[in-house]
Amino acid sequence: MQSSLFPNQTENLLPFQGEMYLFPDFFAKEQADHFFAKLSASLEWRQEPIWMFGKRVMQPRLTALYGDPEKPYGYSGIQMTPSGWTPELRHILDSIQDFSQAEFTHVLCNFYRDGNDSMGWHRDNEKVLGENPTIASVTFGAERIFQTRPYSEKSPKLDISLTHGSLLLMTGESQHFWEHQLPKAKRVNQARINLTFRRLL
Ligand SMILES: O=C(O)CCC(=O)C(=O)O
Ligand SMILES: [Fe+2]
Numbered sequence: 001m002q003s004s005l006f007p008n009q010t011e012n013l014l015p016f017q018g019e020m021y022l023f024p025d026f027f028a029k030e031q032a033d034h035f036f037a038k039l040s041a042s043l044e045w046r047q048e049p050i051w052m053f054g055k056r057v058m059q060p061r062l063t064a065l066y067g068d069p070e071k072p073y074g075y076s077g078i079q080m081t082p083s084g085w086t087p088e089l090r091h092i093l094d095s096i097q098d099f100s101q102a103e104f105t106h107v108l109c110n111f112y113r114d115g116n117d118s119m120g121w122h123r124d125n126e127k128v129l130g131e132n133p134t135i136a137s138v139t140f141g142a143e144r145i146f147q148t149r150p151y152s153e154k155s156p157k158l159d160i161s162l163t164h165g166s167l168l169l170m171t172g173e174s175q176h177f178w179e180h181q182l183p184k185a186k187r188v189n190q191a192r193i194n195l196t197f198r199r200l201l
Contacts, residue, residue, distance in 0.1 A: 013160060018174030020148065022160060023167040026099075026138070032165030036140035038088045039193050045111050051077030061117040067106030071200045075126060082106055089195070092138060096197055100169060102134040104197035112144065115188030121181040123151060124170075128200045134171040136197040140164055142190035148180040162194070 013020040027035065045062040065073060065080040066089050072081050085093065089107055097103060110119065124135055137146075139162040146168070149157040162168060170180075182194070 013158065014148075014174060014178065015156075017150075017177035019170070019172040020160070020174060021169045023169075024163055025165060026167035027095075027165035029165060032140050035088055035092065036164070036193060039109070039140065040111070040191065042086060042088070043109055043111075044083060045109075048078055048080070050075075061119065062111040062113070064109040064111075065106065066109065067104075068200070071105060073106055073108070073128070073198075073200060092195065093197060096136045096138065096167065099167075100134065100136060102136070102171075103199055104136065105200045106198050108196045108198065110194045110196075112142070112182070112192040112194070114191060115142075115144075115185035118184045119182040121179045123175050123179045124196070124198070125175045129175070129198060130201050132172055133175055133198065134169065135175070137162070137168040137170065138195045138197070139166050139168075140193045142188050142192040144182060144185055144188065144192055146180060146182055148178050150177055151179045152177075
């Protein structure tokens with residue numbers, strides 16, 4: 001089913017079975033600069049291990065989780081306990097909820113120190129996110145390419161440039177039929193913050 005959350009505002013980037021909408025200038029540059037500086041300095045960034053093919057490996061990036069402390073969240077064999085919202089994260093949450101008319105309980109924060117940091121192919125399809133989750137992805141700092149492709153055929157592969165202050169909304173069936181990754185980018189030597197707002201049931 002192709003129900004559109006944002007029919008008049010922007011086009012769906014996915015050709016079938018899911019929806020992704022990009023708003024490149026969601027936050028103005030000055031506001032995005034402010035959030036990048038504040039979040040870099042104030043969030044509890046840590047490098048955490050995950051389990052991959054039965055092995056414990058360190059993630060190639062730093063992470064932090066904020067939101068409802070009663071609801072822990074886990075993926076790839078790790079459990080994260082959320083810290084309470086900071087003023088900046090709450091401000092961003094409010095803006096995104098107003099705009100999307102969706103509700104979120106948590107934000108998973110990723111800090112890519114430079115182009116050597118990355119995230120491999122995956123879907124955000126944990127049971128606690130529900131059947132067809134809406135996920136709001138906000139980027140500050142270095143521009144990086146976000147890639148998505150159908151989970152079963154592995155093609156076509158779409159490149160989406162996520163710039164400073166951008167918002168990407170993923171909804172509908174996107175987490176069933178599409179996987180995504182943030183590949184390494186050898187020439188990038190600046191840091192990037194990505195926030196994915198999620199609703200845990
Ligand atoms: O850094 C990004 O743009 C992607 C992050 C992501 O896919 C995730 O946190 O699940
Ligand atoms: Fe993801």
